[in-house]
Amino acid sequence: MSPTTVPMRLAAPEASWTIETDVVILGSGAAGLSAALAARPMREVVLVTKDTLAAGSTHWAQGGLAAVLDPADSLENHVRDTLAAGAGLCDEDAVRALVTEAPTAIRYLMRLGASFDEGAHDELALTREGGHSHRRIVHAGGDQSGAEVQRTLDESVRLAGVTVVERAFGLDLIVGTTADGRRTAAGVRVAMLDASGGVESVGEILARAVVVATGGYGQVYASTSNPPAVTGDGIALALRAGVEATDLEFIQFHPTVLWCGPEARGQQALISEAVRGEGAFLIDAAGRRVMEGVHPQADLAPRDVVATAISKRMSEAPAGVDDHVYLDARAIERIEERFPTITAKCREAGIDPARELIPVAPAAHYVCGGVAATLDGTTSLPGFFVVGEAAATGVHGANRLASNSLTEGIVAGTRLGRALSWNLPEAPTRRETDPAPAALIDSYHRAALRSAMSRWVGVLRTPVGLGNAGRILDTLARNASARVVPTRQAFEATNMLTIAAAVVESARVRSESRGCHRRTDADGPLEEWTCHLTVRLESGDIVVARGERAVESRVESPDGAVLP
Numbered sequence: 023m024s025p026t027t028v029p030m031r032l033a034a035p036e037a038s039w040t041i042e043t044d045v046v047i048l049g050s051g052a053a054g055l056s057a058a059l060a061a062r063p064m065r066e067v068v069l070v071t072k073d074t075l076a077a078g079s080t081h082w083a084q085g086g087l088a089a090v091l092d093p094a095d096s097l098e099n100h101v102r103d104t105l106a107a108g109a110g111l112c113d114e115d116a117v118r119a120l121v122t123e124a125p126t127a128i129r130y131l132m133r134l135g136a137s138f139d140e141g142a143h144d145e146l147a148l149t150r151e152g153g154h155s156h157r158r159i160v161h162a163g164g165d166q167s168g169a170e171v172q173r174t175l176d177e178s179v180r181l182a183g184v185t186v187v188e189r190a191f192g193l194d195l196i197v198g199t200t201a202d203g204r205r206t207a208a209g210v211r212v213a214m215l216d217a218s219g220g221v222e223s224v225g226e227i228l229a230r231a232v233v234v235a236t237g238g239y240g241q242v243y244a245s246t247s248n249p250p251a252v253t254g255d256g257i258a259l260a261l262r263a264g265v266e267a268t269d270l271e272f273i274q275f276h277p278t279v280l281w282c283g284p285e286a287r288g289q290q291a292l293i294s295e296a297v298r299g300e301g302a303f304l305i306d307a308a309g310r311r312v313m314e315g316v317h318p319q320a321d322l323a324p325r326d327v328v329a330t331a332i333s334k335r336m337s338e339a340p341a342g343v344d345d346h347v348y349l350d351a352r353a354i355e356r357i358e359e360r361f362p363t364i365t366a367k368c369r370e371a372g373i374d375p376a377r378e379l380i381p382v383a384p385a386a387h388y389v390c391g392g393v394a395a396t397l398d399g400t401t402s403l404p405g406f407f408v409v410g411e412a413a414a415t416g417v418h419g420a421n422r423l424a425s426n427s428l429t430e431g432i433v434a435g436t437r438l439g440r441a442l443s444w445n446l447p448e449a450p451t452r453r454e455t456d457p458a459p460a461a462l463i464d465s466y467h468r469a470a471l472r473s474a475m476s477r478w479v480g481v482l483r484t485p486v487g488l489g490n491a492g493r494i495l496d497t498l499a500r501n502a503s504a505r506v507v508p509t510r511q512a513f514e515a516t517n518m519l520t521i522a523a524a525v526v527e528s529a530r531v532r533s534e535s536r537g538c539h540r541r542t543d544a545d546g547p548l549e550e551w552t553c554h555l556t557v558r559l560e561s562g563d564i565v566v567a568r569g570e571r572a573v574e575s576r577v578e579s580p581d582g583a584v585l586p
């Protein structure tokens with residue numbers, strides 16, 4: 023099958039204004055705000071975000087932030103749990119750095135004014151989620167952890183004097199060359215949007231450092247826990263600028279989003295793992311436990327294990343039901359106090375979780391891959407940095423351990439911001455000319471794209487299904503044209519096409535099952551696939567190649583056994 027060809031530049035009106043600054047950041051979730059805050063004392067920082075400040079995933083996070091704070095727990099335990107979830111593709115150094123800095127990140131947020139839930143003795147209350155061997159998840163307002171992080175960072179960034187520009191869409195990178203001829207980021211082309219997504223003007227923000235913190239790409243699926251803004255823009259922008267992405271096939275499907283009927287589309291309410299952490303369990307429509315005998319951690323097994331078990335059980339159609347199972351949370355005392363948002367969402371759907379079973383199904387939730395970057399945000403292109411869910415730092419490998427991502431966004435954003443406040447990359451002396459031809463696909467193609475991804479590239483993938491998805495995306499790509507009216511929706515549709523095509527091609531090439539990539543034609547991981555897949559764009563063609571071989575992560579457990 024030939025690769026899908028996608029636009030190399032987003033079509034938009036000519037730039038009519040220019041701003042110069044030290045650092046420009048795209049995205050206002052945990053990662054972008056942390057980077058802005060850390061860079062600001064020394065630098066002029068412009069933070070542009072395509073919607074309002076809280077439109078990304080950060081605001082929606084429920085469970086909380088993972089960090090070792092209980093003396094009975096240890097950093098080594100957290101490292102081991104993260105490596106086990108990552109299924110052989112984590113970068114152990116990055117994992118160790120994250121785990122070591124996570125407790126400081128929590129204390130830092132508290133110094134900024136975040137209020138986390140406390141337990142009996144005025145200590146932080148810690149809960150447990152899938153794949154964690156100890157209670158180490160800090161939470162706020164029961165299940166409003168992300169909203170508290172977003173509120174704290176929003177206020178801090180404004181107080182620090184960061185220039186915040188809302189409804190500003192990052193389109194494409196501006197690239198230049200330094201005096202000694204090296205390629206470097208020079209700024210970003212930005213479209214100012216009106217309330218309905220129309221373009222008011224286009225401008226250029228020139229900066230010594232360009233930071234992408236635009237989150238993941240859950241919205242390429244019809245069924246997702248992600249809000250509408252999460253469309254993979256920053257990763258598509260990086261690919262068009264010649265920067266490699268990696269591990270894009272590893273998409274974590276949350277096992278339990280509220281099932282609202284076969285026709286439900288778009289963002290769907292999450293029923294956090296923390297509900298299972300407090301004792302809820304999964305049963306099928308015939309009343310049989312789903313996770314019994316599947317994994318030693320049963321309902322608290324890693325997400326890929328739970329999502330796969332649910333998908334397999336649904337395919338058996340117990341009691342004739344093939345599109346959802348149930349979560350029994352009836353034994354949780356005062357569920358409306360511990361999980362107020364979840365209880366409210368269930369009640370909106372006509373379910374009382376204190377007395378009734380909650381219908382749930384897996385949905386796209388978190389992307390482990392992204393632009394290849396270090397935990398400090400550095401990429402292969404000088405002056406161009408990527409942090410948060412848009413980055414693949416090696417922390418998550420083939421599967422993310424629950425609640426490691428907010429912590430990662432704060433740690434990586436802060437490390438990058440601090441580095442930029444010490445040192446700015448060399449300024450370019452010349453701009454790259456000869457821009458690629460620009461095009462867009464119309465936003466109404468989004469529905470077909472999302473359906474194809476949910477139907478053929480979900481929890482369980484088959485070679486035939488991936489081929490079908492590829493052909494549908496190919497057809498959509500042939501509609502790309504410079505005449506499509508430029509709007510936020512068309513920019514997003516074009517980025518989603520690029521990302522979806524890259525995911526399908528990566529999933530097709532990786533002919534094994536590992537972490538959250540499951541192929542029905544391969545039972546498990548294969549030794550020869552203990553490597554990353556890299557994705558780049560060549561004249562608009564998606565090119566997937568075997569990247570660097572991952573160093574097999576091995577760590578001693580306290581009882582002396584060596585764990586993968």
Ligand SMILES: Cc1cc2nc3c(=O)[nH]c(=O)nc-3n(C[C@H](O)[C@H](O)[C@H](O)COP(=O)(O)OP(=O)(O)OC[C@H]3O[C@@H](n4cnc5c(N)ncnc54)[C@H](O)[C@@H]3O)c2cc1C
Nearest residue numbers: 049050051052053072078079080085086192237410411428
């Ligand atoms: C329902 C839900 C529950 C979750 N629960 C947890 C949890 O309990 N613990 C945990 O650790 N993680 C959780 N996650 C994952 C976690 O929330 C995300 O991984 C994390 O918040 C990502 O942060 P970020 O800063 O990278 O991106 P985001 O918070 O997604 O922010 C991305 C930002 O980029 C902006 N943007 C996007 N494209 C452009 C563009 N072209 N131009 C300008 N701006 C742009 C967006 O508007 C947004 O402001 C959850 C996610 C969801 C959806």
